[in-house]
Amino acid sequence: MTTFWLLAPIMVIAALGLLFARKAVHAALALAVVMISLAILYAAQGAPFLFAVQIIVYTGAIMMLFLFVLMLVGVESSEAVRETISGQRLFATVIGLVFGITLVLAVGQTVTGVVVGLGAANENGNPYGLAELLFGKYVLAFEFTSALLITAALGAMVLAHKERLTPRHTQADLAARRMREYAETGRHPGPAPTPGVFARHNAVDTPALLPDGTPLEESISPSIVERGQVRSGFDDDIDTVVDQLATDEQRDSDGFGGEK
Incomplete structure (x- = not known):
């Protein structure tokens, strides 16, 4: 209790x-x-x-x-308040009252009636006692409930079905659209490099670097940009890194030429 x-x-x-x-x-x-x-x-x-x-x-x-x-589906979409079925609210009110009266009667009988001992109900185990009730005394109600659940599942499938009004785009159509956007607006047809690619820090808050060493802002998630958490610690020494790479490349080429 x-x-x-x-x-x-x-x-x-x-x-x-x-x-x-x-x-x-x-x-x-x-x-x-x-x-x-x-x-x-x-x-x-x-x-x-x-x-x-x-x-x-x-x-x-x-x-x-x-x-x-x-x-x-989304929780921000507004729901229609206009009734599509006439008398829907009256019918729902009546069903709700019937359900409430049934609940009150069931609780009242449970409180005032004689309660069957748990030992007798679970004499052969709880699963056995439950199965005996479902497939014995209440088998008809159990089958009606199963039919109701199947009907609800089919109804959900019908309500969630959306008829396609336009033909499905193929991979060739998507590629042609990307190339058309590249010709009209200059948008790159391929995906942007992921954060940390060719950068000194492999992290989601470090933008990828273009061939000239400048950061690519499109490689960072807009949410990180809005929070101001983009790392820029590598910007101050990009020139030093580029000069060092150029020096190493020149040294390798000179050594290779001297041996030759």
Whole structure:
């Protein structure tokens, strides 16, 4: 009971945060808190199998999938507030009231009814007892839930499908576009060298050097440039390095000529 009274307020606050959060990422994190708290309650009730499934499958896999989808789709896009289905809000209100009444009745029966002992429920092990309930007494509800999940997955695929209005660009088209940009604007058709290439410091904050020794600003990430973290310690001695290379090259050529 102590675990329940400690976790129940946290779960309620996280559930309210899930409903009233303005950003989808915050709502997903609140849902993760609810899932983890529910897993702890499973463990406290002597259901280790449900505890492991709740952590590994729901919190560790499905929840992370939600976060990845939110990050890929984007959380800054505005959502339409116009209803596309007439009577949608009224229908959602009725379903919500029915769900709330069902939840209150279930909790009331649990509190006032006779609780079956955990020893009898887990006599042959928690996974065996869970399987007996799912594929025995509640097999019909389990199959309906499976059909609902499959329908939801198909619906998500249909909603996420985007019809391509323009033909896909081939590698030849991309190469022709890069060469056209090079002819019109002078933009180099190839990728910029990575930071640290031909520089005295091999780091992401050190720009690559052009053949004349000047730094190439395009090789540094714009975020590093905005933070003012670009290293320029090699700029003061580039001339010295170039002169030293020229001297070594002249010495090698003179020695080679003298031997010849």
